[in-house]
Amino acid sequence: MAGNEHFRQLLKSGNLKSTKHRNAILEALEKNDVPLTAEELYLHLKEDGVSISLSTVYRILETLVERNLAARFNLPDENKAVYELKHDQHRHHLLCVKCRKLLPVDGCPLEAYEKLLEDRFGFTVKGHQLEVFGYCADCSEKRDSK
Amino acid sequence: MAGNEHFRQLLKSGNLKSTKHRNAILEALEKNDVPLTAEELYLHLKEDGVSISLSTVYRILETLVERNLAARFNLPDENKAVYELKHDQHRHHLLCVKCRKLLPVDGCPLEAYEKLLEDRFGFTVKGHQLEVFGYCADCSEKRDSK
DNA sequence: ATGCAAATGCGAATGATTCTTAATAATATT
DNA sequence: AATATTATTAAGAATCATTCGCATTTGCAT
Numbered sequence: 001m002a003g004n005e006h007f008r009q010l011l012k013s014g015n016l017k018s019t020k021h022r023n024a025i026l027e028a029l030e031k032n033d034v035p036l037t038a039e040e041l042y043l044h045l046k047e048d049g050v051s052i053s054l055s056t057v058y059r060i061l062e063t064l065v066e067r068n069l070a071a072r073f074n075l076p077d078e079n080k081a082v083y084e085l086k087h088d089q090h091r092h093h094l095l096c097v098k099c100r101k102l103l104p105v106d107g108c109p110l111e112a113y114e115k116l117l118e119d120r121f122g123f124t125v126k127g128h129q130l131e132v133f134g135y136c137a138d139c140s141e142k143r144d145s146k
Numbered sequence: 147m148a149g150n151e152h153f154r155q156l157l158k159s160g161n162l163k164s165t166k167h168r169n170a171i172l173e174a175l176e177k178n179d180v181p182l183t184a185e186e187l188y189l190h191l192k193e194d195g196v197s198i199s200l201s202t203v204y205r206i207l208e209t210l211v212e213r214n215l216a217a218r219f220n221l222p223d224e225n226k227a228v229y230e231l232k233h234d235q236h237r238h239h240l241l242c243v244k245c246r247k248l249l250p251v252d253g254c255p256l257e258a259y260e261k262l263l264e265d266r267f268g269f270t271v272k273g274h275q276l277e278v279f280g281y282c283a284d285c286s287e288k289r290d291s292k
Numbered sequence: 293a294t295g296c297a298a299a300t301g302c303g304a305a306t307g308a309t310t311c312t313t314a315a316t317a318a319t320a321t322t
Numbered sequence: 323a324a325t326a327t328t329a330t331t332a333a334g335a336a337t338c339a340t341t342c343g344c345a346t347t348t349g350c351a352t
Contacts, residue, residue: 017298017349038340053301058340060299074220076275079309080339081225094269103267113255114278121249122283123240129222130276132260137268163318163329184309199332204309206330225340226308299348306341316331322324 014067024050025060026085029070034102035082035093073129075102096136103136160213170196171206172231175216180248181228181239219275221248242282249282 007026008018016022028044029036036044042057061083064070072081075095087106094103114125153172154164162168174190175182182190188203207229210216218227221241235252242249260271 019299019349021300053303055302055341056300062341063299073222076219079225079227094263094267094271096269097272103269105263105267109259109262110255110276116255117240117251117278121240121251122286123242123249123278124281124286125240125278126243126280128276128278130256130274132256132263132269132271132274134272135270140268140270165318165330167331197332199334201310201333202331208310294352296351297349299346301346302344304342307339309336309338311336312334314332316329318329319327321326 010069014064014069016063016067020050021045021052021056022060022064024048024052025057025064026069029083029085034104035073035075035084037080037082039080041083073131075131076133092130092132094136095131095133096139097133098135098139101136156215160210160215162209162213167191167196167198167202168206168210170194170198171203171210172215175229175231180250181219181221181230183226183228185226187229219277221277222279238276238278240282241277241279242285243279244281244285247282 004023007023010026011018011022024045025041028041028048032044038054038057038061041061042052042054045052045057061070061072065072065083068086070083070085072083074081076097089106090108091104091106092108094105095101096103108130110128110130114128117123117125150169153169156172157164157168170191171187174187174194178190184200184203184207187207188198188200191198191203207216207218211218211229214232216229216231218229220227222243233252236254237250237252238254240249240251241247254276256274256276260274263269263271
Protein backbone atom coordinates (compact mmCIF):
# COMPACT_ATOMS: atom_id res chain seq x y z
CA MET A 1 0.00 0.00 0.00
CA ALA A 2 3.05 2.25 -0.09
CA GLY A 3 2.14 4.52 -3.00
CA ASN A 4 -1.57 4.56 -2.28
CA GLU A 5 -1.60 8.11 -1.04
CA HIS A 6 0.42 9.17 -4.03
CA PHE A 7 -2.14 7.67 -6.40
CA ARG A 8 -5.01 9.11 -4.44
CA GLN A 9 -3.53 12.55 -5.02
CA LEU A 10 -3.02 11.84 -8.69
CA LEU A 11 -6.61 10.75 -9.11
CA LYS A 12 -7.92 13.69 -7.15
CA SER A 13 -5.99 15.96 -9.50
CA GLY A 14 -8.16 14.55 -12.27
CA ASN A 15 -11.40 14.75 -10.27
CA LEU A 16 -11.54 10.99 -10.01
CA LYS A 17 -12.54 8.88 -7.05
CA SER A 18 -9.81 6.74 -5.56
CA THR A 19 -10.84 3.13 -6.03
CA LYS A 20 -9.13 -0.19 -5.52
CA HIS A 21 -9.06 -0.81 -9.25
CA ARG A 22 -7.76 2.54 -10.30
CA ASN A 23 -5.03 2.37 -7.71
CA ALA A 24 -4.11 -1.11 -8.85
CA ILE A 25 -3.85 -0.03 -12.47
CA LEU A 26 -1.77 3.01 -11.65
CA GLU A 27 0.48 0.83 -9.54
CA ALA A 28 0.91 -1.76 -12.28
CA LEU A 29 1.69 0.91 -14.85
CA GLU A 30 4.23 2.53 -12.54
CA LYS A 31 5.85 -0.71 -11.53
CA ASN A 32 6.31 -1.97 -15.06
CA ASP A 33 7.59 1.26 -16.56
CA VAL A 34 6.81 0.20 -20.13
CA PRO A 35 3.62 0.58 -22.10
CA LEU A 36 1.17 -2.27 -21.54
CA THR A 37 -1.97 -3.45 -23.30
CA ALA A 38 -5.31 -3.57 -21.51
CA GLU A 39 -5.11 -7.33 -21.43
CA GLU A 40 -1.59 -7.40 -20.02
CA LEU A 41 -2.75 -5.11 -17.24
CA TYR A 42 -5.76 -7.34 -16.66
CA LEU A 43 -3.49 -10.38 -16.27
CA HIS A 44 -1.00 -8.59 -14.03
CA LEU A 45 -3.78 -7.54 -11.71
CA LYS A 46 -5.15 -11.03 -11.64
CA GLU A 47 -1.74 -12.37 -10.65
CA ASP A 48 -1.63 -9.82 -7.85
CA GLY A 49 -4.95 -11.13 -6.62
CA VAL A 50 -6.98 -8.17 -7.83
CA SER A 51 -10.21 -9.38 -9.36
CA ILE A 52 -11.35 -7.04 -12.10
CA SER A 53 -13.36 -7.11 -15.28
CA LEU A 54 -11.56 -6.54 -18.57
CA SER A 55 -14.07 -3.90 -19.56
CA THR A 56 -13.31 -2.06 -16.35
CA VAL A 57 -9.64 -2.05 -17.29
CA TYR A 58 -10.55 -0.47 -20.61
CA ARG A 59 -12.83 2.02 -18.94
CA ILE A 60 -10.24 3.07 -16.39
CA LEU A 61 -7.56 3.46 -19.02
CA GLU A 62 -9.85 5.55 -21.16
CA THR A 63 -10.57 7.76 -18.18
CA LEU A 64 -6.90 8.18 -17.30
CA VAL A 65 -6.11 9.19 -20.88
CA GLU A 66 -9.02 11.61 -20.89
CA ARG A 67 -7.73 13.26 -17.74
CA ASN A 68 -4.24 13.35 -19.15
CA LEU A 69 -2.79 11.03 -16.51
CA ALA A 70 -1.88 8.36 -19.05
CA ALA A 71 -1.16 8.11 -22.76
CA ARG A 72 -2.47 5.63 -25.27
CA PHE A 73 -0.69 4.72 -28.52
CA ASN A 74 0.14 1.90 -30.88
CA LEU A 75 3.37 0.05 -31.44
CA PRO A 76 4.37 -0.89 -34.99
CA ASP A 77 2.79 -4.11 -36.29
CA GLU A 78 0.39 -4.48 -33.40
CA ASN A 79 -3.30 -4.02 -33.73
CA LYS A 80 -3.88 -3.27 -30.11
CA ALA A 81 -3.26 -0.17 -28.07
CA VAL A 82 -0.74 0.21 -25.24
CA TYR A 83 -0.89 2.57 -22.29
CA GLU A 84 1.65 4.22 -20.03
CA LEU A 85 1.66 6.81 -17.30
CA LYS A 86 2.51 10.35 -18.27
CA HIS A 87 6.04 10.99 -17.04
CA ASP A 88 7.67 14.20 -15.88
CA GLN A 89 10.22 13.77 -18.59
CA HIS A 90 8.72 13.34 -22.01
CA ARG A 91 9.94 10.01 -23.34
CA HIS A 92 10.04 7.68 -26.30
CA HIS A 93 10.80 3.99 -26.74
CA LEU A 94 13.11 1.72 -28.61
CA LEU A 95 11.25 -1.34 -29.79
CA CYS A 96 13.26 -4.41 -30.66
CA VAL A 97 11.59 -5.99 -33.67
CA LYS A 98 13.15 -9.34 -32.83
CA CYS A 99 12.48 -9.91 -29.12
CA ARG A 100 9.80 -7.20 -28.89
CA LYS A 101 11.40 -5.72 -25.79
CA LEU A 102 10.75 -2.04 -25.13
CA LEU A 103 13.41 0.33 -23.84
CA PRO A 104 12.23 3.71 -22.55
CA VAL A 105 14.40 6.70 -23.44
CA ASP A 106 13.95 10.01 -21.69
CA GLY A 107 14.23 13.19 -23.65
CA CYS A 108 13.09 14.11 -27.11
CA PRO A 109 14.78 15.44 -30.23
CA LEU A 110 11.85 17.27 -31.77
CA GLU A 111 11.59 20.76 -30.33
CA ALA A 112 13.38 22.47 -33.19
CA TYR A 113 11.52 20.48 -35.81
CA GLU A 114 8.15 21.43 -34.37
CA LYS A 115 9.04 25.12 -34.51
CA LEU A 116 10.00 24.68 -38.13
CA LEU A 117 6.65 23.05 -38.87
CA GLU A 118 4.80 25.89 -37.20
CA ASP A 119 6.70 28.45 -39.27
CA ARG A 120 6.50 26.65 -42.55
CA PHE A 121 2.96 25.29 -42.43
CA GLY A 122 1.15 27.47 -39.93
CA PHE A 123 0.44 24.26 -38.08
CA THR A 124 0.01 24.58 -34.31
CA VAL A 125 1.74 21.54 -32.85
CA LYS A 126 0.09 20.00 -29.79
CA GLY A 127 2.11 16.82 -29.57
CA HIS A 128 3.63 13.93 -31.43
CA GLN A 129 4.11 10.24 -31.38
CA LEU A 130 7.51 8.72 -32.03
CA GLU A 131 8.57 5.12 -31.79
CA VAL A 132 11.98 3.95 -32.93
CA PHE A 133 12.41 0.32 -33.91
CA GLY A 134 15.35 -1.93 -34.70
CA TYR A 135 17.49 -4.48 -32.90
CA CYS A 136 18.32 -4.16 -29.22
CA ALA A 137 21.91 -4.69 -28.04
CA ASP A 138 21.30 -8.38 -27.31
CA CYS A 139 19.64 -9.16 -30.59
CA SER A 140 22.19 -7.10 -32.58
CA GLU A 141 25.00 -9.19 -31.14
CA LYS A 142 23.35 -12.42 -32.15
CA ARG A 143 22.83 -11.10 -35.66
CA ASP A 144 26.45 -9.94 -35.93
CA SER A 145 27.93 -13.23 -34.88
CA LYS A 146 25.84 -15.10 -37.39
CA MET B 147 -4.52 2.98 -67.71
CA ALA B 148 -1.71 5.53 -67.75
CA GLY B 149 0.41 4.28 -64.88
CA ASN B 150 -0.32 0.60 -65.40
CA GLU B 151 3.13 -0.19 -66.73
CA HIS B 152 4.66 1.72 -63.84
CA PHE B 153 2.78 -0.39 -61.32
CA ARG B 154 3.59 -3.56 -63.17
CA GLN B 155 7.27 -2.75 -62.73
CA LEU B 156 6.78 -1.94 -59.09
CA LEU B 157 5.03 -5.25 -58.46
CA LYS B 158 7.62 -7.17 -60.40
CA SER B 159 10.29 -5.60 -58.21
CA GLY B 160 8.57 -7.35 -55.31
CA ASN B 161 8.10 -10.64 -57.19
CA LEU B 162 4.39 -10.07 -57.37
CA LYS B 163 2.05 -10.73 -60.25
CA SER B 164 0.40 -7.70 -61.77
CA THR B 165 -3.33 -8.03 -61.20
CA LYS B 166 -6.28 -5.73 -61.73
CA HIS B 167 -6.79 -5.41 -58.00
CA ARG B 168 -3.20 -4.74 -57.06
CA ASN B 169 -2.93 -2.13 -59.76
CA ALA B 170 -6.15 -0.53 -58.62
CA ILE B 171 -4.93 -0.33 -55.04
CA LEU B 172 -1.56 1.10 -56.00
CA GLU B 173 -3.32 3.64 -58.18
CA ALA B 174 -5.72 4.66 -55.41
CA LEU B 175 -2.87 5.03 -52.94
CA GLU B 176 -0.86 7.10 -55.38
CA LYS B 177 -3.75 9.27 -56.40
CA ASN B 178 -4.78 10.12 -52.86
CA ASP B 179 -1.32 10.78 -51.46
CA VAL B 180 -2.43 10.40 -47.86
CA PRO B 181 -2.61 7.27 -45.74
CA LEU B 182 -5.90 5.40 -46.14
CA THR B 183 -7.59 2.63 -44.20
CA ALA B 184 -8.39 -0.68 -45.83
CA GLU B 185 -12.05 0.22 -45.85
CA GLU B 186 -11.50 3.62 -47.41
CA LEU B 187 -9.55 1.95 -50.18
CA TYR B 188 -12.32 -0.60 -50.59
CA LEU B 189 -14.88 2.17 -51.02
CA HIS B 190 -12.73 4.17 -53.40
CA LEU B 191 -12.29 1.16 -55.62
CA LYS B 192 -15.99 0.48 -55.56
CA GLU B 193 -16.68 4.04 -56.69
CA ASP B 194 -14.25 3.56 -59.53
CA GLY B 195 -16.22 0.51 -60.60
CA VAL B 196 -13.64 -2.00 -59.36
CA SER B 197 -15.41 -4.90 -57.68
CA ILE B 198 -13.22 -6.33 -54.92
CA SER B 199 -13.61 -8.12 -51.63
CA LEU B 200 -12.60 -6.34 -48.44
CA SER B 201 -10.47 -9.28 -47.40
CA THR B 202 -8.61 -9.00 -50.67
CA VAL B 203 -7.87 -5.38 -49.90
CA TYR B 204 -6.39 -6.46 -46.57
CA ARG B 205 -4.40 -9.24 -48.17
CA ILE B 206 -2.96 -7.01 -50.87
CA LEU B 207 -2.00 -4.35 -48.37
CA GLU B 208 -0.32 -6.91 -46.18
CA THR B 209 1.63 -8.18 -49.16
CA LEU B 210 2.70 -4.69 -50.22
CA VAL B 211 3.96 -3.96 -46.71
CA GLU B 212 5.78 -7.29 -46.61
CA ARG B 213 7.55 -6.47 -49.87
CA ASN B 214 8.33 -3.00 -48.61
CA LEU B 215 6.27 -1.24 -51.27
CA ALA B 216 3.90 0.27 -48.73
CA ALA B 217 3.90 1.18 -45.05
CA ARG B 218 1.29 0.47 -42.41
CA PHE B 219 0.84 2.52 -39.25
CA ASN B 220 -1.69 3.97 -36.85
CA LEU B 221 -2.88 7.50 -36.36
CA PRO B 222 -3.48 8.73 -32.81
CA ASP B 223 -6.88 7.83 -31.35
CA GLU B 224 -7.81 5.47 -34.16
CA ASN B 225 -8.06 1.77 -33.70
CA LYS B 226 -7.56 0.96 -37.33
CA ALA B 227 -4.47 0.94 -39.48
CA VAL B 228 -3.72 3.21 -42.42
CA TYR B 229 -1.49 2.49 -45.40
CA GLU B 230 0.52 4.56 -47.82
CA LEU B 231 2.98 3.95 -50.61
CA LYS B 232 6.64 4.16 -49.75
CA HIS B 233 7.93 7.41 -51.21
CA ASP B 234 11.36 8.28 -52.55
CA GLN B 235 11.57 10.96 -49.93
CA HIS B 236 11.01 9.69 -46.43
CA ARG B 237 8.02 11.58 -45.05
CA HIS B 238 5.89 12.24 -42.02
CA HIS B 239 2.46 13.75 -41.49
CA LEU B 240 0.77 16.54 -39.67
CA LEU B 241 -2.61 15.43 -38.36
CA CYS B 242 -5.14 18.08 -37.49
CA VAL B 243 -6.94 16.90 -34.37
CA LYS B 244 -9.90 19.13 -35.19
CA CYS B 245 -10.72 18.49 -38.84
CA ARG B 246 -8.68 15.27 -39.06
CA LYS B 247 -6.96 16.41 -42.24
CA LEU B 248 -3.55 14.92 -42.96
CA LEU B 249 -0.72 16.94 -44.42
CA PRO B 250 2.31 15.03 -45.73
CA VAL B 251 5.71 16.58 -45.01
CA ASP B 252 8.81 15.43 -46.83
CA GLY B 253 12.06 15.16 -44.94
CA CYS B 254 12.84 13.98 -41.48
CA PRO B 255 14.61 15.41 -38.44
CA LEU B 256 15.82 12.19 -36.90
CA GLU B 257 19.13 11.16 -38.44
CA ALA B 258 21.30 12.63 -35.70
CA TYR B 259 19.06 11.30 -32.96
CA GLU B 260 19.23 7.78 -34.31
CA LYS B 261 23.04 7.87 -34.33
CA LEU B 262 22.95 8.99 -30.74
CA LEU B 263 20.69 6.09 -29.82
CA GLU B 264 22.99 3.61 -31.52
CA ASP B 265 25.97 5.00 -29.60
CA ARG B 266 24.30 5.27 -26.26
CA PHE B 267 22.24 2.08 -26.21
CA GLY B 268 23.88 -0.21 -28.72
CA PHE B 269 20.52 -0.27 -30.43
CA THR B 270 20.60 -0.85 -34.20
CA VAL B 271 17.94 1.44 -35.60
CA LYS B 272 15.99 0.10 -38.57
CA GLY B 273 13.32 2.76 -38.77
CA HIS B 274 10.88 4.87 -36.87
CA GLN B 275 7.33 6.09 -36.84
CA LEU B 276 6.57 9.74 -36.24
CA GLU B 277 3.24 11.51 -36.43
CA VAL B 278 2.81 15.11 -35.37
CA PHE B 279 -0.59 16.32 -34.32
CA GLY B 280 -2.14 19.69 -33.58
CA TYR B 281 -4.22 22.29 -35.41
CA CYS B 282 -3.86 22.92 -39.13
CA ALA B 283 -3.62 26.48 -40.45
CA ASP B 284 -7.38 26.68 -41.05
CA CYS B 285 -8.39 25.35 -37.68
CA SER B 286 -5.77 27.45 -35.85
CA GLU B 287 -7.26 30.58 -37.37
CA LYS B 288 -10.73 29.74 -36.20
CA ARG B 289 -9.41 29.08 -32.71
CA ASP B 290 -7.53 32.38 -32.65
CA SER B 291 -10.48 34.47 -33.73
CA LYS B 292 -12.63 32.97 -31.07
C1' DA C 293 -24.64 6.00 9.24
C1' DT C 294 -27.21 7.54 4.82
C1' DG C 295 -27.93 8.81 0.15
C1' DC C 296 -26.45 9.99 -4.30
C1' DA C 297 -23.48 9.99 -7.97
C1' DA C 298 -19.86 7.58 -9.83
C1' DA C 299 -17.68 3.10 -10.67
C1' DT C 300 -17.90 -1.78 -11.70
C1' DG C 301 -19.31 -6.62 -13.46
C1' DC C 302 -20.90 -9.26 -16.84
C1' DG C 303 -22.17 -10.39 -21.10
C1' DA C 304 -23.69 -8.90 -25.45
C1' DA C 305 -22.66 -5.93 -29.44
C1' DT C 306 -19.55 -3.82 -32.58
C1' DG C 307 -15.65 -3.11 -35.57
C1' DA C 308 -11.32 -4.34 -37.54
C1' DT C 309 -8.68 -7.90 -39.26
C1' DT C 310 -7.49 -12.70 -40.44
C1' DC C 311 -8.53 -17.30 -42.01
C1' DT C 312 -10.52 -21.14 -44.87
C1' DT C 313 -11.72 -23.24 -49.00
C1' DA C 314 -13.23 -23.49 -53.53
C1' DA C 315 -13.04 -21.00 -57.80
C1' DT C 316 -10.40 -17.89 -60.98
C1' DA C 317 -6.76 -15.53 -63.29
C1' DA C 318 -1.80 -14.53 -64.47
C1' DT C 319 2.42 -16.17 -66.22
C1' DA C 320 5.72 -19.47 -68.46
C1' DT C 321 5.82 -23.00 -71.73
C1' DT C 322 4.60 -25.34 -75.69
C1' DA D 323 -2.81 -19.21 -79.23
C1' DA D 324 -3.82 -23.30 -75.89
C1' DT D 325 -2.31 -25.39 -71.52
C1' DA D 326 -0.30 -26.39 -67.11
C1' DT D 327 1.27 -24.47 -63.01
C1' DT D 328 0.89 -21.57 -59.36
C1' DA D 329 -0.53 -17.45 -57.29
C1' DT D 330 -4.55 -14.73 -56.43
C1' DT D 331 -9.32 -13.74 -55.24
C1' DA D 332 -14.35 -14.11 -53.34
C1' DA D 333 -17.24 -14.93 -49.79
C1' DG D 334 -18.24 -15.45 -45.53
C1' DA D 335 -16.99 -17.49 -41.13
C1' DA D 336 -13.90 -16.91 -37.29
C1' DT D 337 -11.10 -14.24 -34.24
C1' DC D 338 -9.44 -10.51 -31.61
C1' DA D 339 -9.72 -5.89 -29.56
C1' DT D 340 -12.71 -2.65 -27.84
C1' DT D 341 -17.13 -0.54 -26.48
C1' DC D 342 -21.82 -0.59 -24.70
C1' DG D 343 -26.03 -1.41 -21.70
C1' DC D 344 -27.88 -2.13 -17.61
C1' DA D 345 -28.22 -3.99 -13.02
C1' DT D 346 -25.42 -3.82 -8.79
C1' DT D 347 -21.96 -2.00 -5.78
C1' DT D 348 -18.85 1.39 -3.83
C1' DG D 349 -16.67 5.93 -2.55
C1' DC D 350 -17.37 9.95 -0.38
C1' DA D 351 -19.76 14.27 1.17
C1' DT D 352 -23.20 15.12 4.53
